[in-house]
Amino acid sequence: MPTRRTLLATGLASTVLAACGTSPMSSSDRPPIVFMHGNGDSAALWQTTLWRFESNGWPRDRLFALDQPYPLSRDDDTVAQPGRSSTAESMAFLKAEVERVLKLTGAGKVILLGNSRGGNTIRNYVQNGGGDRTVSHVVLGGNPAHGIWAVKGLRERNEFSGLSPFMQQLNAPKNAAGDEVTPGIKWLTLRSDNNDKYAQPDGLWIAAKGTPTNIGFDGPALKGATNLVLPRVDHRETSFSPAAFDATWRFLTGEAPRNLQPVPETAPSLSGRITGSGLQSRDPASGSFSNNLPIEGARLAIFAIDPATGARRGAVAFEQTVGAEGRWGPFRASPTTAYEFEVIAAGYATTHTYRSPFPRSSSVVHLRPERIADADKDGKALVVFTRPRGYFDAQRDTMRFDGASMLPGVPPQGAGVSSSKLKLASDAQRSVVGEFNGERVVGQTWPAAQGHVSVLELTY
Numbered sequence: 001m002p003t004r005r006t007l008l009a010t011g012l013a014s015t016v017l018a019a020c021g022t023s024p025m026s027s028s029d030r031p032p033i034v035f036m037h038g039n040g041d042s043a044a045l046w047q048t049t050l051w052r053f054e055s056n057g058w059p060r061d062r063l064f065a066l067d068q069p070y071p072l073s074r075d076d077d078t079v080a081q082p083g084r085s086s087t088a089e090s091m092a093f094l095k096a097e098v099e100r101v102l103k104l105t106g107a108g109k110v111i112l113l114g115n116s117r118g119g120n121t122i123r124n125y126v127q128n129g130g131g132d133r134t135v136s137h138v139v140l141g142g143n144p145a146h147g148i149w150a151v152k153g154l155r156e157r158n159e160f161s162g163l164s165p166f167m168q169q170l171n172a173p174k175n176a177a178g179d180e181v182t183p184g185i186k187w188l189t190l191r192s193d194n195n196d197k198y199a200q201p202d203g204l205w206i207a208a209k210g211t212p213t214n215i216g217f218d219g220p221a222l223k224g225a226t227n228l229v230l231p232r233v234d235h236r237e238t239s240f241s242p243a244a245f246d247a248t249w250r251f252l253t254g255e256a257p258r259n260l261q262p263v264p265e266t267a268p269s270l271s272g273r274i275t276g277s278g279l280q281s282r283d284p285a286s287g288s289f290s291n292n293l294p295i296e297g298a299r300l301a302i303f304a305i306d307p308a309t310g311a312r313r314g315a316v317a318f319e320q321t322v323g324a325e326g327r328w329g330p331f332r333a334s335p336t337t338a339y340e341f342e343v344i345a346a347g348y349a350t351t352h353t354y355r356s357p358f359p360r361s362s363s364v365v366h367l368r369p370e371r372i373a374d375a376d377k378d379g380k381a382l383v384v385f386t387r388p389r390g391y392f393d394a395q396r397d398t399m400r401f402d403g404a405s406m407l408p409g410v411p412p413q414g415a416g417v418s419s420s421k422l423k424l425a426s427d428a429q430r431s432v433v434g435e436f437n438g439e440r441v442v443g444q445t446w447p448a449a450q451g452h453v454s455v456l457e458l459t460y
Helices: 012-020 043-055 087-105 117-128 165-170 242-253
Strands: 006-008 033-036 063-065 110-115 135-141 186-192 208-212 226-230 269-273 299-305 318-321 327-332 338-344 350-355 381-386 399-401 419-424 431-436 439-444 452-457
Touching: 033 043, 033 087, 033 117, 043 063, 043 110, 043 242, 087 110, 087 117, 110 117, 117 135, 117 165, 135 242, 186 242, 226 242, 318 327, 338 439, 350 439, 431 452, 439 452
Parallel strands: 006 226, 033 063, 033 110, 110 135, 135 186, 186 226, 350 452, 381 452
Antiparallel strands: 269 327, 299 318, 299 338, 338 350, 381 419, 399 431, 431 439
């Protein structure tokens, strides 16, 4: 693997600027930013990142988080697979979205931010889809730039194989210096020191424990880019954490951000989409079951809840049956009130999602109703505790789920699981609490026999 210059993210203000040569960008001339999510994910994961950009003066109407309809990669990139997208299809999707944003804003170029697989799509577009003419800056978080594995005979035509034709052409030298990035664009990669599940020398997280992957911790780094290490962050935190935002903001503007956390608004306006999921679409990388197709006819009800018990406070605060695009809202929320989002959709469990208060407006409050797996049908009540923008790390994090510090399904070492599930022996309704590094989400249990599931969803 080529040597790639890597900087530890300490003293970022001087380090990043010296490394990339970025001059301060005028606050009155913010170009549009297009955010590309990862494998099996959606625009919703960029919610806190969008808030941080807004809280530091980037105009909301210059921020565009995308929803790829089929976000999961194919098992074999060259073979069509229902519910999956190829590298070529992902590139075509991003190309069309960038052209839409340029037309809408009148801008000459965009900035692209990508997490995980989104980085593959961005690199492919820049190198092979004309993005070298439409992109000024690229920031890649946790991008498996050299694959998740590079093992002869192991799924070599998969997008995430370092030996795949796709990956080999992306990493081919672009100049005499051997740079792996397309010249003429400013590139930043963000990676973990050793805590990214998809940049590991051992195949534990790809169901091949004890098998060398031939990929190092520095797999996301690219020769020719500014490469930063964010200590102890996990795979998703390379894009969605405060540290990732801090590094990104400095790289783009040449200045330190004023705010690392969202600045509250008086009356946030919330909206989003209700999209589907399917047990047939298991993502071997993220472990999720998902697509971003709308569920027409799904019904949403929002309730203000007691922050101490999760019980509903009064009548429904908002309700809507969504149309063909699956979009709901707007709902005018209180920045100090916690809410329950109840989704009822044919073929899914009635899903009760509990969230912390929303400090700012968001148009990416996306909701995915759950399905009850056969293995869980013996539970009287089911509660999922989930962290979409990061993973649970038993060695690093302070967390509790329903009073227990050891979360079901979370290993004692490593950051590779983003959700935990409780199967309760009683269907008597009661409070259940999820706590993670200072964020506390409280909800209520519901009877699984009547087709209900509770979800405690962390925001940070």
